[in-house]
Amino acid sequence: MSTSNQKRTSTGSVLGTGLKRRDFLIGTAGTAAMGATLVAAPHVRRAEAATLELRWLGWEHYNVKSLAAEFEKRYKVKVSAGFFDGNSEAYNKLRAGGTADFDLVMADGFWPRLYARQGLTQPIDEGKLDLSNVFPDFLPPHYELLHEEGGGRRIAAPNCWGGYGLTVNTAKIAPEDQETLELLYNEKYKGHLSTSARFEENIAITGILVAHRMGTIDAERPDGKPFNPYVLTDAELEEAKKLLIEQKRLLVTRWNDEDTLERLFRAQVVWCSPEWSGIYRRIRFDELDGKTNLKMRHVLRPKEGGLGWVDTWCITSGVTDSEKLELCHHWINFRLERESMKTVAMEIGWAPTVDVRDMLPERYVETLFLNETSAIRGLYQFDAPSSPEKWQRVWAEVEAA
Numbered sequence: 189m190s191t192s193n194q195k196r197t198s199t200g201s202v203l204g205t206g207l208k209r210r211d212f213l214i215g216t217a218g219t220a221a222m223g224a225t226l227v228a229a230p231h232v233r234r235a236e237a238a239t240l241e242l243r244w245l246g247w248e249h250y251n252v253k254s255l256a257a258e259f260e261k262r263y264k265v266k267v268s269a270g271f272f273d274g275n276s277e278a279y280n281k282l283r284a285g286g287t288a289d290f291d292l293v294m295a296d297g298f299w300p301r302l303y304a305r306q307g308l309t310q311p312i313d314e315g316k317l318d319l320s321n322v323f324p325d326f327l328p329p330h331y332e333l334l335h336e337e338g339g340g341r342r343i344a345a346p347n348c349w350g351g352y353g354l355t356v357n358t359a360k361i362a363p364e365d366q367e368t369l370e371l372l373y374n375e376k377y378k379g380h381l382s383t384s385a386r387f388e389e390n391i392a393i394t395g396i397l398v399a400h401r402m403g404t405i406d407a408e409r410p411d412g413k414p415f416n417p418y419v420l421t422d423a424e425l426e427e428a429k430k431l432l433i434e435q436k437r438l439l440v441t442r443w444n445d446e447d448t449l450e451r452l453f454r455a456q457v458v459w460c461s462p463e464w465s466g467i468y469r470r471i472r473f474d475e476l477d478g479k480t481n482l483k484m485r486h487v488l489r490p491k492e493g494g495l496g497w498v499d500t501w502c503i504t505s506g507v508t509d510s511e512k513l514e515l516c517h518h519w520i521n522f523r524l525e526r527e528s529m530k531t532v533a534m535e536i537g538w539a540p541t542v543d544v545r546d547m548l549p550e551r552y553v554e555t556l557f558l559n560e561t562s563a564i565r566g567l568y569q570f571d572a573p574s575s576p577e578k579w580q581r582v583w584a585e586v587e588a589a
Contacts, residue, residue: 241266242515245278245286246294247499249536250347259522265515275299276572282308287506291516296499297570300344301337309502311341316517321526322346325561326498326541333569334500344500345520346541348532350557351496351567352389354487355468360459369397369490371460373431378438382449382461385442387583388573391428392417392495393462394435396568398427400492417495418571422578429582433589454482469537469555476551486555489563496567498541 242259248271256267270290272278278286278293279302286293287308295303303309324330326346334344356366360380365371372381372393383390395417399405404424405415413419420428440458443449450467452458468486475482488494501523503516522528529540530547539556553559573579 239264239266240511240515241268242292242512242519243268243270243290244292244294244501244519245270245272245281245290246292247271249538250294250532252531252535254535255523255528255531259519262522263515263518267519275570279303279306279308282504287504289506290504291507291512292519293502293504294347294499295344295502296497298333298572299570300334300500300502302572303502304336304343307505309343310505310507311336311343312345312503312520313517314342316514316521317342317345318521318524319345321542321544322524323541323543323561325564330565331498333498344502345524347499347501347523348538349496349498349541349561349564350464350539351488351494351563352393352462352464353494354460354490355453355463355465356485356487357453357456357459358483358485360456366485367487367491369393369400369492369494372462373397373435373438375438377459379440380457380459381435381438382440382452382458383435383442384462385444387579388418389462389495390432390442391420391425391573391579391582392568394428394431395420395424396493396495398431399424402427405493415568416571416574417568419574425578425582429586432582432586436586436589453484454480456482465555465557466537472555473551488557488560489566494567495570496564497570498564 242265244267246269251269251271259265260267272281275295278295279299282290282293282303283306293303293309300309319327326349328335328339332339334346335342354366354371356371358366361371361377365374365376371377372383396405399415399417399420402424404421409415409419410421411419440452441448443452443461446463446467449458449461449463450470453461453467453471465486465488468484471480471482471484474480475484501520503513507513507516524542526542526544526547529542530544532538533540533544533548533552533556537556539558543558545553545558548558557563
């Protein structure tokens with residue numbers, strides 16, 4: 189689920205606003221990397237200061253200045269960062285020579301495996317990591333995507349997690365309708381529903397529902413793998429298209445930024461929309477502080493299943509120097525430390541994969557779903573569409589209908 193557009197809430201937590209981290213999570217396949225947000229200068233040891241520089245490529249909101257300063261002080265190095273809006277942009281950047289420019293790259297869902305298969309990243313020495321405080325739900329056997337397919341070497345280390353669930357106005361949506369994806373297509377709530385403008389998420393969510401309706405979600409798949417809403421059959425894609433066309437007349441809008449959706453929620457024009465839970469947190473914090481009477485809940489995992497992500501740190505294949513490789517492992521471990529994860533939770537409002545519940549006010553434990561980490565097991569992880577051309581064609585037909 190960002191850019192540098194952020195605001196400070198009344199709780200003192202920095203939560204993103206404007207164009208969000210996951211607004212362009214996957215992006216159109218083949219889109220050129222957006223060079224304006226990246227500094228394509230290779231990291232080098234600065235001769236005049238003999239200071240080693242560690243450079244990472246990731247989502248901008250993880251560039252917490254206090255953490256970078258602490259790491260620089262501890263290891264007597266320089267930390268710098270380049271930013272992207274989504275996985276496809278980072279992927280294209282690395283393929284265009286970015287492995288020489290960046291030591292670490294962030295990714296989520298199935299993307300770490302794609303990076304590794306393409307030789308853009310290298311295995312991580314698990315013996316050099318302290319994973320003792322990571323929730324078991326983000327470690328094997330519960331979560332396998334940070335290792336090579338088939339249970340091979342570790343290729344990424346966990347950072348934060350979340351979903352793309354349903355934020356619901358509980359005063360407007362009947363209890364029996366709140367925990368199902370059917371809500372997004374329910375005639376009863378015509379004129380009070382919204383979704384994002386992201387075609388990948390719209391098709392994937394609808395794909396989960398149609399596969400559930402068709403009975404194909406648990407059936408043997410053509411590729412022999414478990415159901416993945418980014419790998420839909422032609423029949424499932426066709427049904428998803430029909431349902432998305434039907435849905436259009438029920439929607440208030442397809443939002444492009446979360447600020448717009450927040451205004452619509454607060455005005456009670458929109459009663460339900462999928463989102464990353466950032467809006468839910470803002471409104472819930474206001475409710476706890478007596479600033480609103482709105483009663484909202486976030487359904488992280490609808491009964492049919494939902495979309496989710498675990499974002500990670502990967503070491504690029506361009507790191508060949510042993511000193512730099514050691515520094516990369518130090519950085520990953522530093523970001524896994526409980527104090528670091530507490531800072532991430534409270535300053536940027538994302539849910540750590542490390543258990544810091546005893547270090548946080550209860551409102552963060554609640555709204556970051558830190559007592560519900562097992563929900564990740566029922567969330568289909570973000571991926572690139574198996575056939576971008578088909579998906580784009582389907583969406584074009586939905587838009588034109």
